[in-house]
Amino acid sequence: MASQPPRVCVTGAGGFVASWLVKLLLSRGYSVHATVRDPNDPKNAFLKQLDGASENLKLFQADVLEYDTLTSAFAGCQGVFHPATPVIGDKLVDPEKEIMAPTVKGTRNVLEACSATNIQKLVVVSSAAAACLDPNWPEDRLKDETCWSDKQMCKEIESWYCLAKTEAEEMALEHGQENGLHLVTLLPGHVVGPLLQTAVISTSIKAFQYIIKGGPDTMNNKFWPLVHVHDVADALLLVYENAEPYQRYICALEQMDIKDMVVLLRSMFPSYDYVDKTVDVDYKLNFTADKLKKLGWKPRGLEETLADGLQFLEKAGLLREPCRLPYIYRMNAEE
Numbered sequence: 429m430a431s432q433p434p435r436v437c438v439t440g441a442g443g444f445v446a447s448w449l450v451k452l453l454l455s456r457g458y459s460v461h462a463t464v465r466d467p468n469d470p471k472n473a474f475l476k477q478l479d480g481a482s483e484n485l486k487l488f489q490a491d492v493l494e495y496d497t498l499t500s501a502f503a504g505c506q507g508v509f510h511p512a513t514p515v516i517g518d519k520l521v522d523p524e525k526e527i528m529a530p531t532v533k534g535t536r537n538v539l540e541a542c543s544a545t546n547i548q549k550l551v552v553v554s555s556a557a558a559a560c561l562d563p564n565w566p567e568d569r570l571k572d573e574t575c576w577s578d579k580q581m582c583k584e585i586e587s588w589y590c591l592a593k594t595e596a597e598e599m600a601l602e603h604g605q606e607n608g609l610h611l612v613t614l615l616p617g618h619v620v621g622p623l624l625q626t627a628v629i630s631t632s633i634k635a636f637q638y639i640i641k642g643g644p645d646t647m648n649n650k651f652w653p654l655v656h657v658h659d660v661a662d663a664l665l666l667v668y669e670n671a672e673p674y675q676r677y678i679c680a681l682e683q684m685d686i687k688d689m690v691v692l693l694r695s696m697f698p699s700y701d702y703v704d705k706t707v708d709v710d711y712k713l714n715f716t717a718d719k720l721k722k723l724g725w726k727p728r729g730l731e732e733t734l735a736d737g738l739q740f741l742e743k744a745g746l747l748r749e750p751c752r753l754p755y756i757y758r759m760n761a762e763e
């Protein structure tokens with residue numbers, strides 16, 4: 429009798445990063461339990477069309493704030509990937525409800541549901557946001573996996589996303605060690621690349637779209653640790669299959685600031701306007717992904733990453749209309 433394919437669950441499977449991971453897992457022979465908050469929402473229909481989905485993909489309704497929905501989805505799986513987190517570009521009205529609870533309590537529920545369903549391995553999708561805000565990190569040293577965002581500083585500057593991702597990741601690693609759950613975290617930089625559906629445009633893609641189109645909003649000229657969505661999906665599977673437990677992995681390319689990125693993009697694609705309203709800020713993000721590369725991660729280069737992201741937007745007709753920069757990236761954020 430043929431052996432059963434390995435079975436894993438992916439939370440928030442309709443999202444930008446998660447959907448590419450689902451596609452990759454199916455192509456590698458995994459059987460996938462994919463959770464979405466609303467299986468009947470047409471924006472999630474594309475999941476059922478993925479190659480191999482008819483045999484190996486099962487959709488589950490689950491909200492990370494509803495523990496029982498998670499245990500139903502995890503039952504029978506050996507592993508779980510947890511990317512489900514709201515990535516909100518708009519101004520937050522209630523950060524606790526909109527970001528903190530789904531990220532931190534949501535991750536707590538995922539951890540407990542993993543323990544309750546005998547999950548052997550969990551990969552938590554954290555973010556470079558959980559390692560970017562350490563005021564004591566030496567300026568001349570690349571940030572590596574020993575760097576954690578300072579939670580007090582996150583609160584002071586009201587960087588709720590950074591705070592939520594930091595708290596969730598810290599708690600996850602602690603829970604894993606205390607409960608013997610094989611757990612690894614991945615910290616992607618700013619993710620660009622093609623979307624598998626265009627019904628919903630993710631926040632990180634909207635920001636990239638604005639860099640290409642330009643418009644009324646001012647951006648701060650920060651360093652961006654970019655990464656291609658395919659390389660994130662590859663990294664997630666790589667750490668699932670190969671990493672030792674309780675490790676964090678930064679997943680980003682070499683960085684450049686927005687102005688230099690625009691110079692590079694313009695040299696490859698001269699016909700766009702590009703963002704011209706930028707303000708220099710004293711804030712450098714310099715990460716190293718050497719640890720992930722030593723594990724075998726081979727990301728595409730920066731130029732290919734940028735070109736692929738732009739060409740997708742072009743083909744999808746997403747560079748025709750004027751656009752706004754998502755609120756959270758704006759310097760003129762009062763508007």
Ligand SMILES: NC(=O)c1ccc[n+]([C@@H]2O[C@H](COP(=O)([O-])OP(=O)(O)OC[C@H]3O[C@@H](n4cnc5c(N)ncnc54)[C@H](OP(=O)(O)O)[C@@H]3O)[C@@H](O)[C@H]2O)c1
Nearest residue numbers: 440443444445465491492511512513514555618619630632
């Ligand atoms: N994109 C980036 O640049 C970037 C960088 C670093 C880290 N990350 C991390 O990567 C992960 C995925 O990000 P993404 O860019 O792919 O975002 P995305 O496209 O907005 O996907 C987020 C997913 O989370 C789901 N979700 C939100 N709240 C939920 C809840 N209460 N219960 C269940 N699912 C919920 C959403 O489901 P609905 O469709 O139902 O809303 C959506 O499928 C996140 O953990 C994010 O922090 C992203």
